[in-house]
Amino acid sequence: MKTILTLIGILTLSITSFSQEKPLKLGIAGLTHGHVGWILGREHQPDINMVGIFEQNKELAQRLSKQYGFSMDIVYDSMEELIKATKPDAVAAFGNIKDHLSVVETCAPKGIHVMVEKPLAVSLEDAKKMEALAKNHGIHLLTNYETSWYETNVKAKNLLDEGKIGGLRKAIIRDGHKDPKKLVFPKSS
Amino acid sequence: MDFGCYGANLMTWLMKGKRPNSVTAVTQQLQEENNPNVDDDATIILTYDNAMAILEPSWNWPIGRKDMELYGETGVLYADNANQLRIRESTGYSSYTEETLFFKDRQVPYDDPFAVLAAVINGTLTLEPFGPYTLENNMIAMEILQASVESSKSGKTIKLD
Numbered sequence: 001m002k003t004i005l006t007l008i009g010i011l012t013l014s015i016t017s018f019s020q021e022k023p024l025k026l027g028i029a030g031l032t033h034g035h036v037g038w039i040l041g042r043e044h045q046p047d048i049n050m051v052g053i054f055e056q057n058k059e060l061a062q063r064l065s066k067q068y069g070f071s072m073d074i075v076y077d078s079m080e081e082l083i084k085a086t087k088p089d090a091v092a093a094f095g096n097i098k099d100h101l102s103v104v105e106t107c108a109p110k111g112i113h114v115m116v117e118k119p120l121a122v123s124l125e126d127a128k129k130m131e132a133l134a135k136n137h138g139i140h141l142l143t144n145y146e147t148s149w150y151e152t153n154v155k156a157k158n159l160l161d162e163g164k165i166g167g168l169r170k171a172i173i174r175d176g177h178k179d180p181k182k183l184v185f186p187k188s189s
Numbered sequence: 190m191d192f193g194c195y196g197a198n199l200m201t202w203l204m205k206g207k208r209p210n211s212v213t214a215v216t217q218q219l220q221e222e223n224n225p226n227v228d229d230d231a232t233i234i235l236t237y238d239n240a241m242a243i244l245e246p247s248w249n250w251p252i253g254r255k256d257m258e259l260y261g262e263t264g265v266l267y268a269d270n271a272n273q274l275r276i277r278e279s280t281g282y283s284s285y286t287e288e289t290l291f292f293k294d295r296q297v298p299y300d301d302p303f304a305v306l307a308a309v310i311n312g313t314l315t316l317e318p319f320g321p322y323t324l325e326n327n328m329i330a331m332e333i334l335q336a337s338v339e340s341s342k343s344g345k346t347i348k349l350d
Contacts, residue, residue, distance in 0.1 A: 119194035124335035148321040151292035152268040165261025173196035177253035
């Protein structure tokens with residue numbers, strides 16, 4: 001418990017000094033996932049400067065450009081062009097999950113950090129390549145899940161770790177919705 | 190692989206990086222007209238030394254949901270959604286007390302994934318080991334998902350060593 005309190009103390013301290021840091025130059029790879037609205041619609045804050053977008057679907061980019069008010073001048077046709085023109089510190093991949101590997105293949109050797117929308121990859125094979133690239137080039141490779149934003153999940157884990165319900169015996173985790181068109185699972189044959 | 194990743198990620202976090210001993214998955218396609226090329230319903234069972242996890246990703250829920258029920262030796266935690274948590278504690282054979290807690294959004298930077306990314310890169314935030322964002326967690330989650338696909342295709346339980 002003491003460790004946890006110390007940790008919280010350190011975190012709080014860290015966060016207060018946060019705003020003095022240089023803003024992170026962030027590129028976006030792909031606009032197809034709905035969670036991309038998080039960064040496009042983000043109010044201006046000193047921690048991040050969104051410098052450019054890689055999206056080949058110009059119709060989609062146009063529509064989001066109007067919706068969120070970014071210029072089409074910062075939309076690039078390839079990852080290479082985006083990186084050359086904007087020199088991002090990090091790239092967030094919000095396109096097709098299949099492209100996560102190629103985003104890391106492009107970014108890791110240049111020391112550019114990557115955050116992908118879940119899941120990490122389309123296959124364990126791709127994930128292993130991504131892991132090796134991230135480790136070899138010393139970049140952070142994060143995976144974003146909506147459930148990581150839930151205070152209830154954090155509280156539930158804390159209570160479990162404190163022994164509130166005794167040792168864990170069974171967990172039931174449900175997710176999904178009624179609209180099947182947004183997500184992909186390979187059909188078993 | 191998208192399917193079921195929430196549960197695999199959360200379980201790996203809850204189990205502090207422990208990999209399951211086995212993975213069994215059953216998948217079905219319940220809405221062929223909407224979804225011609227993919228299965229849209231799954232149940233994935235993970236076994237650990239002292240616990241079992243049942244992941245139920247589906248596009249056939251009548252409502253959107255991302256929830257979690259944790260059953261311990263003496264009580265239950267129901268994380269119903271982002272904001273409501275119920276705690277039941279056993280008081281007898283079938284009796285229990287129930288408490289409902291409500292939470293607001295997470296504190297900065299955890300309320301925003303991009304703020305988390307920025308803080309990790311500038312060194313002001315160190316993620317907890319096997320936390321949901323971490324690579325080590327997601328490598329295990331991918332292993333679980335890969336085993337789920339194999340299990341669903343073969344109709345067999347996949348043992349992880």
